[in-house]
Amino acid sequence: MTPTMDSSSLRERQKERRRARIYNVAIDLFKQGGFQGTTATDIARASNVSRGTFFNYYPYKxxxxxxxxxxxxxxxxxxxxxxxxxxxxxxxxxxxxxxxxxxxxxxxxxxxxxxxxxxxxxxxxxxxxxxxxxxxxxxxxxxxxxxxxxxxxxxxxxxxxxxxxxxxxxxxxxxxxxxxxxxxxxxxxxxxxxxxxxxxxxxxxxxx
Structure with missing residues (x-):
């Protein structure tokens, strides 16, 4: 496997882990504070990502x-x-x-x-x-x-x-x-x- 393929695979795994983290944090927040009471900003902050990063993975809440x-x-x-x-x-x-x-x-x-x-x-x-x-x-x-x-x-x-x-x-x-x-x-x-x-x-x- 070439270095380029290794880097690509690593990036994909990182993206999958980040998406999973955002998802798990969001579901926990929905259960704790309700869906309507939870904002994209809340999810991003608790996931340690920017609001823009959240919308890269989920275009809407x-x-x-x-x-x-x-x-x-x-x-x-x-x-x-x-x-x-x-x-x-x-x-x-x-x-x-x-x-x-x-x-x-x-x-x-x-x-x-x-x-x-x-x-x-x-x-x-x-x-x-x-x-x-x-x-x-x-x-x-x-x-x-x-x-x-x-x-x-x-x-x-x-x-x-x-x-x-x-x-x-x-x-x-x-x-x-x-x-x-x-x-x-x-x-x-x-x-x-x-x-x-x-x-x-x-x-x-x-x-x-």
Whole structure:
């Protein structure tokens, strides 16, 4: 390996470590002082970087939350793949995924509303970036695919569309719960919503 390649590799590792430090500091500050009460300047100062350096890594404060959301989605996908490989029925896996996500959202209740709002950002580019960072519908599609292949899911709608509708419903129910609260725990709210959605998604005439 040439010295130039060594230097390039070193710089990349330094950038990765700096980004990880900024991310971890930001998440800690969000949990301590709230998302709205934490500024980019606060994050930069606590990370020992300049404000400009912060924006080099995260063009806007909400982008930090997209990294957090991506980590959650990766864990969900890994869990889904593991449980399906173990032979757990797809419907049970879907409810397990739902419960796991609800527990995460309830535990980090203050982080969810700004993260969800980013998916609905009026700026199309930011909304698209958020949607790509939070592929819940892809996890749902992964879990439902065995049922679709067995003919247990209606065929007049694509599996992708059904998965998108289920993921979108999670987003809206969890957002309302996080922002306004209800008497029900989030897990119960999500199980109720999922049950209603599956009533419409599953075929009642059996596989053909």
């Amino acid at each position: 909400e982008a930090v939350l997209l990294d957090y959301g991506s980590e959650v989605m990766e864990r969900l996908r890994d869990l889904a793949e593991q449980r399906l490989a173990q032979g757990v029925p797809a419907m049970s896996v879907l409810y397990e995924i739902w419960d796991t996500l609800a527990d995460e959202n309830a535990r980090e209740r203050d982080l969810f509303p700004p993260l969800a709002y980013e998916v609905m950002n009026p700026n199309p580019e930011r909304a698209r970036t958020a949607y790509q960072a939070l592929p819940l519908s892809k996890v749902v599609e992964l879990v439902l695919r065995p049922l679709h292949q067995e003919g247990q899911i209606r065929t007049d709608l694509s599996l992708q569309r059904i998965s998108n509708l289920i993921a979108d419903t999670y987003l809206m129910v969890a957002l309302r719960w996080s922002a306004y609260g209800t008497e029900r725990p989030l897990k119960d709210e999500m199980r109720l919503a999922l049950g209603l959605l599956l009533e419409g998604a599953l075929r009642r005439d059996g596989p053909r």
